[in-house]
Amino acid sequence: MEAVSSNSTIFTSPDTYLGIYNELSKYNVHLNIFERLWASWYQYMQNDVLATGILSFVMHETVYFGRSLPWIIIDRIPYFKKYKIQGQKIPTVAEQWACTKLVLLSHFTVELPQIWLFHPMAKMCGMETGVPFPAWTTMAFHIAIFFVVEDTWHYWVHRAMHWGPLYKNIHKIHHQYSAPFGLAAEYASPIEVLVLGLGTVAAPIGWVLITGNLHILTMYLWIILRLFQAIDAHSGYEFPWSLHHFLPFWAGAEHHDVHHERFIGNYSSSFRWWDYVMDTESGPEAAKKRRERKQAKLQQAQRKVQ
Ligand SMILES: [Zn+2]
Numbered sequence: 001m002e003a004v005s006s007n008s009t010i011f012t013s014p015d016t017y018l019g020i021y022n023e024l025s026k027y028n029v030h031l032n033i034f035e036r037l038w039a040s041w042y043q044y045m046q047n048d049v050l051a052t053g054i055l056s057f058v059m060h061e062t063v064y065f066g067r068s069l070p071w072i073i074i075d076r077i078p079y080f081k082k083y084k085i086q087g088q089k090i091p092t093v094a095e096q097w098a099c100t101k102l103v104l105l106s107h108f109t110v111e112l113p114q115i116w117l118f119h120p121m122a123k124m125c126g127m128e129t130g131v132p133f134p135a136w137t138t139m140a141f142h143i144a145i146f147f148v149v150e151d152t153w154h155y156w157v158h159r160a161m162h163w164g165p166l167y168k169n170i171h172k173i174h175h176q177y178s179a180p181f182g183l184a185a186e187y188a189s190p191i192e193v194l195v196l197g198l199g200t201v202a203a204p205i206g207w208v209l210i211t212g213n214l215h216i217l218t219m220y221l222w223i224i225l226r227l228f229q230a231i232d233a234h235s236g237y238e239f240p241w242s243l244h245h246f247l248p249f250w251a252g253a254e255h256h257d258v259h260h261e262r263f264i265g266n267y268s269s270s271f272r273w274w275d276y277v278m279d280t281e282s283g284p285e286a287a288k289k290r291r292e293r294k295q296a297k298l299q300q301a302q303r304k305v306q
């Protein structure tokens with residue numbers, strides 16, 4: 001009994017995170033549990049830059065490896081082999097480990113300093129960091145806009161990366177795996193991580209500079225969803241329940257896998273419309289349609305001449 005009571009005094013002391021949480025909850029009954037956890041964290045840290053830095057770095061690592069893990073497990077289960085897009089190319093453990101090492105290296109060298117600079121930059125741009133949080137509808141609306149803007153950035157920059165010198169010097173690393181897997185989503189040159197990642201960060205920054213209305217939590221949720229999108233697009237699996245069957249303009253793994261297999265076309269990240277409009281769709285079906293269109297045009301021209 002004694003041990004329990006001494007423990008509880010330790011945990012509820014106002015110097016501990018839990019103590020601050022309890023104290024804050026007493027006077028802020030209008031806040032929900034997430035808002036209380038959030039506010040307590042910033043109060044506990046007493047340093048907003050460090051609080052945001054640690055939170056975002058831990059979040060990034062947890063989501064990146066947490067989301068990749070189910071795909072690593074699925075690779076080892078024979079039942080799922082029938083859903084693998086490039087059936088014979090299951091990544092080996094050694095390949096996955098080599099990939100993890102490079103990804104970790106770039107997380108600690110390229111991404112960590114950026115994540116650290118994030119709070120001052122967010123504040124400078126007028127991003128909200130306090131509680132209460134915005135309504136979920138507001139967050140969903142902002143995130144939808146970021147998806148569309150990032151996809152556009154990704155399409156053009158990625159397409160440019162396939163231009164000879166840029167491909168050879170930068171983008172080639174990402175194409176080391178012609179049959180991608182979840183962990184390979186951020187397997188890329190640090191320059192590529194920086195330049196393509198700019199679309200993920202610049203969309204919210206641009207938005208808050210124009211409208212003055214954005215909460216840092218929305219930015220977190222956006223980055224989490226964008227990580228899910230990138231990892232799933234590299235998973236190498238196409239299921240009957242994959243999202244693009246319900247949202248036909250969603251790209252998904254089926255779209256990006258062909259890009260890795262053929263090195264050409266399908267440059268977008270989240271959606272299919274840019275490749276459709278710019279006629280850069282990849283794969284045998286798209287090539288066949290392109291041939292048919294060309295032939296039809298040719299026949300039309302011949303008829304005009306006659
Ligand atoms: Zn590429």
Ligand SMILES: [Zn+2]
Pocket residue numbers: 174180185234256260
């Ligand atoms: Zn890729």
